Amino acid sequence: MAAPGENLRINADRLWDSLMEMAQIGPGVAGGNNRQTLTDVDSEGRHLFKRWCEEAGLAMGVDQMGTMFARREGSDPEALPVYVGSHLDTQPTGGKYDGVLGVLGGLEIIRSLNDLDIKTKHPIVVTNWTNEEGTRFAPAMLASGVFAGVHEQEWAYQRKDAAGKTFGEELERIGWKGEEQVGSRKMHAFFELHIEQGPILEDECIDIGVVTHGQGLKWLEVTLTGKESHTGSTPMPKRRNAGLGMARVIELVHEIAMDYQPEAVGAVGHMEAHPNSRNIIAGRTVFTVDIRSPNKAVLDEMDERIRAGIETVCEALDISFGIELVGHFDPVTFDEGCVRAVREAAERLGYSHRDIVSGAGHDACWINRVAPTAMVMCPCIDGLSHNEAEEIFKDWAAAGADVLFHAVVETAGIVD
Ligand code: HGY
Ligand code: MN
Ligand code: MN
Secondary structure, three states: OOOOOOOOOOOHHHHHHHHHHHHOOOEOOOOOEOOOOOOHHHHHHHHHHHHHHHHOOOEEEEEOOOOEEEEEOOOOOOOOOEEEEEOOOOOOOEOOOOOHHHHHHHHHHHHHHHHHOOEEOOOEEEEEOOOOOOOOOOOOOHHHHHHOOOOOHHHHHOOEOOOOOEHHHHHHHOOOOOOEOOOOOOOOEEEEEEEOOOOHHHHOOOOEEEEEEEOEEEEEEEEEEOOOOEOOOOOHHHOOOHHHHHHHHHHHHHHHHHHHOOOOEEEEEEEEEEOOOOOEOOOEEEEEEEEEEOOHHHHHHHHHHHHHHHHHHHHHHOOEEEEEEEEEEOOEEOOHHHHHHHHHHHHHHOOOEEEEEEOOOOHHHHHOOOOOEEEEEEOOHHHOOOOOOOOOOHHHHHHHHHHHHHHHHHHHOEEO
């Protein structure tokens, strides 16, 4: 006799249609998305998600960081809810699935429970975390970080984008600043479905990643200051070239990461040269070093070596430097009970699976501090993400959402 819910499956076509409809909002220029946080298109995507949640009978709450919580009642209103979700904001050249699959996969669980008229003991809450990407306003996972007590809300409100606009102003402007106090919601558990954003699952032809850990991350924002001068008439020995300094530090970060790979990675993705004129030596450069490792000692050692290397580069070029740690979390170990729920769900459903460490950061990495948390991963083609060509197959999305469905419903408890 099948256990209650043993054969539960989501509606793969409906999930895929919702993913494709959401992808119409904030289109990129090459088939992906540019729906950056707190932009008008972010707001449009939020309104679509809100409409879908209300059509599914959910009660929507919004907190003071703009995070959206859509609640389905359980039989025991006193029971702490099981939360499930991710993020709808994208990179400027983002894909259609990074984050979105986790939010709409959560909504699909609700839609499927409604279809099957299944009641759970614990309420279930589908969540859209504000500013997971950290590309417009650093750091990444900003709202979930405030929710978990890692960042002060006022500090988050003051974070500035490249145009000097603050997070707080933009949240007010798009009309998504809610009333709820951030972090006041207590959770029975939190689950997040996400594409792997790396090549392992596809290379090994595995359906499901059971995420046991998340690698740690450091973002160092570096400012180098030299002297603007004429590229034609300034003698080479007299130049104080902040652009050359940035180039040398970028190379240094790569070399240090190569020393520790595959247990670490490092790169510089964000780069600014001022005044960025063809015939002026860059007097100032600002860039962000992104280093990551599942091993805290390695991460700290890389940090130390990079800081020492920056000092050496600047001495040689007679330029000065400033370093600000704008993003940081140590390696994460997810909750054993929740991880087991994911693994057993994959087994029950007959999906191939393997334990995996998340290379990317996720809201789950912060929520793991305040509630038992785990993640489900599905493959993505060529392991490509943070690229408009990010792509998955419908049945990969369905397998991930099926496993998420079982893990969430097992944890929420089915009542007749
Ligand atoms: O940077 C990250 O790992 C995430 O995509 N925000
Ligand atoms: Mn993401
Ligand atoms: Mn991302």
